[in-house]
Amino acid sequence: MKLATASQMQALDRRAIEEFGIPGIVLMENAGRGTLEFICHELGPVAGRTVVLFIGPGNNGGDALVIARHVHNRGGHPLLFFLVHPDSLRGDAGINVRIVQALDLPSEVVDDDTDPARMREIILHHHARNPVLVMIDGLFGTGLTREIQGRFARVIELINDLSRHAGWPVAAVDIPSGLHADTGQVLGTAVRADLTATYGVAKPAHFLNGAEAVGRLQVIDITIPSRVVAEAGLEGETVGPEIGRLLRPRTPATHKGTYGHLLIVAGSIGKTGAAILSALGGLHSGTGLVSLAVPHGLNPIFETALPEAMSIPLPGSETVPGYEDYDLILEATGGKSALVIGPGLGTDSRTRELVLHLYRDVTLPMVLDADALNILALEPHLIDNPPAPRILTPHPGEMARLTGLSTGAIQADRVGAATFFAGRAGQSEIITVLKGAGTMIGDSRGSWAVNTSGNPGMATGGMGDVLAGLIGGLLAQKYAPWDAARLGVYLHGLAADLLQDRKKVGFTASEVAAMLPEAMTELMAQTSH
Ligand SMILES: NC(=O)C1=CN([C@@H]2O[C@H](COP(=O)(O)OP(=O)(O)OC[C@H]3O[C@@H](n4cnc5c(N)ncnc54)[C@H](O)[C@@H]3O)[C@@H](O)[C@H]2O)[C@@H](O)CC1
Numbered sequence: 112m113k114l115a116t117a118s119q120m121q122a123l124d125r126r127a128i129e130e131f132g133i134p135g136i137v138l139m140e141n142a143g144r145g146t147l148e149f150i151c152h153e154l155g156p157v158a159g160r161t162v163v164l165f166i167g168p169g170n171n172g173g174d175a176l177v178i179a180r181h182v183h184n185r186g187g188h189p190l191l192f193f194l195v196h197p198d199s200l201r202g203d204a205g206i207n208v209r210i211v212q213a214l215d216l217p218s219e220v221v222d223d224d225t226d227p228a229r230m231r232e233i234i235l236h237h238h239a240r241n242p243v244l245v246m247i248d249g250l251f252g253t254g255l256t257r258e259i260q261g262r263f264a265r266v267i268e269l270i271n272d273l274s275r276h277a278g279w280p281v282a283a284v285d286i287p288s289g290l291h292a293d294t295g296q297v298l299g300t301a302v303r304a305d306l307t308a309t310y311g312v313a314k315p316a317h318f319l320n321g322a323e324a325v326g327r328l329q330v331i332d333i334t335i336p337s338r339v340v341a342e343a344g345l346e347g348e349t350v351g352p353e354i355g356r357l358l359r360p361r362t363p364a365t366h367k368g369t370y371g372h373l374l375i376v377a378g379s380i381g382k383t384g385a386a387i388l389s390a391l392g393g394l395h396s397g398t399g400l401v402s403l404a405v406p407h408g409l410n411p412i413f414e415t416a417l418p419e420a421m422s423i424p425l426p427g428s429e430t431v432p433g434y435e436d437y438d439l440i441l442e443a444t445g446g447k448s449a450l451v452i453g454p455g456l457g458t459d460s461r462t463r464e465l466v467l468h469l470y471r472d473v474t475l476p477m478v479l480d481a482d483a484l485n486i487l488a489l490e491p492h493l494i495d496n497p498p499a500p501r502i503l504t505p506h507p508g509e510m511a512r513l514t515g516l517s518t519g520a521i522q523a524d525r526v527g528a529a530t531f532f533a534g535r536a537g538q539s540e541i542i543t544v545l546k547g548a549g550t551m552i553g554d555s556r557g558s559w560a561v562n563t564s565g566n567p568g569m570a571t572g573g574m575g576d577v578l579a580g581l582i583g584g585l586l587a588q589k590y591a592p593w594d595a596a597r598l599g600v601y602l603h604g605l606a607a608d609l610l611q612d613r614k615k616v617g618f619t620a621s622e623v624a625a626m627l628p629e630a631m632t633e634l635m636a637q638t639s640h
């Protein structure tokens with residue numbers, strides 16, 4: 112599913128209006144009417160029910176005014192709370208407010224002195240006559256630009272409180288008010304919606320930090336010509352089950368050589384588990400062969416733990432991979448199709464030299480995770496223009512180190528962070544997989560995608576190691592880097608979702624790795640391979 116930022120959405124609306132002559136009032140009518148259709152589909156008819164609407168200062172409020180009119184026409188009882196004086200509404204919202212005024216629907220104007228307890232009383236009074244079906248949040252949409260304060264904040268708290276205590280559902284117009292459209296960041300406070308109807312194209316906010324405030328999402332066709340959307344060159348998209356179309360089914364006349372050979376450089380004393388987990392991710396990705404280059408003193412551990420993987424004992428140091436091993440590793444890249452480096456590596460000074468040289472020299476596609484990223488962060492100028500595609504898989508803290516930004520700044524603009532290396536890769540490609548709820552994948556061409564699979568049970572140790580191995584395994588099978596990153600992230604989350612669906616709490620990273628083949632089968636079935 113394509114995603115549009117607030118300014119892209121405004122450009123789409125503008126083009127529909129100016130070039131195609133579709134009046135803005137028509138778009139607003141379609142938005143409001145489509146939203147009510149969605150609400151009735153989810154919650155039942157409005158006839159005989161109170162629908163409480165909160166109207167903000169812009170066109171988001173205008174959409175809610177259209178809903179109020181249609182609720183009235185269908186025998187429902189709209190109750191409106193205006194957060195600005197109705198006479199101050201302009202443009203298409205102004206036209207709709209005059210219609211609503213002519214209909215003489217019950218309404219209240221909320222100012223900074225209005226007591227929320229009084230609003231609650233009014234709503235309960237209406238509820239006693241006609242039970243509330245839904246509360247509609249038409250406060251802010253794509254026009255929210257600053258922190259929410261004063262009466263706006265108090266009304267949002269009231270909506271959330273009534274939803275929690277009275278159990279009335281909340282439907283958001285376009286975006287739950289308080290979420291920044293582009294980043295999903297909560298600007299002060301935000302409505303927690305059960306349903307959200309958005310218009311034309313979904314926005315990043317629906318899938319980023321605020322995803323859980325959105326509830327069930329419906330994209331409403333407001334008759335922006337499909338050509339306008341297609342020609343807009345939107346760089347953002349979601350990664351959902353449709354990604355399964357990229358999976359290539361195995362054909363009978365193949366052997367292990369057909370599916371590539373992944374080399375992993377990982378593990379140091381005390382951190383062998385990370386290397387094992389990344390190897391498991393690689394093995395369960397379906398790649399033909401996995402070789403693990405490890406310090407020779409630790410080799411017996413790997414030989415015992417991973418019978419399916421081959422190991423390459425590194426002679427340089429007993430316990431830590433180092434630059435002494437550079438020649439051997441470079442030689443070992445011969446005949447391999449991808450390299451993963453980082454899990455459990457440590458940041459010893461010899462390891463630093465090794466990682467930086469391999470990053471600059473190896474002509475295989477490469478995944479860099481964990482300590483490899485911390486090492487890269489020490490020499491960030493070396494990141495640009497690698498000789499082959501690089502996939503960096505940082506969590507927000509590692510991304511902060513790589514970019515010199517704060518973790519807060521990374522989280523506040525995850526799209527910006529995931530595309531941080533845009534334009535810096537030269538002939539190759541640098542892909543960033545920014546982990547966390549709503550993992551973001553961005554590439555150096557400016558494209559970005561937000562993952563929709565996965566669950567909070569994944570916030571445990573070792574998950575990232577499995578992901579690095581999995582993406583490496585897909586690269587080894589010759590999936591294009593952009594596809595390997597998106598497929599890897601989606602499958603990893605899907606495997607965890609399958610575990611959770613089986614009522615499993617406290618699942619581990621190795622269980623997620625073991626679930627990957629089933630996740631692949633499931634995804635292939637869903638996309639009718
Ligand atoms: N033609 C269009 O542009 C269409 C727009 N639509 C709706 O219009 C919305 C966008 O409308 P607008 O651009 O008017 O923006 P909004 O309705 O989101 O709100 C913008 C208004 O809120 C004020 N504001 C922003 N942050 C504030 C804060 N923290 N506290 C107090 N006031 C604040 C701004 O000064 C401005 O007056 C969309 O989300 C969608 O719901 C739909 O009707 C479809 C068509």
Ligand SMILES: [K+]
Pocket residue numbers: 171248249250251252283284285286287288
């Ligand atoms: K809203």
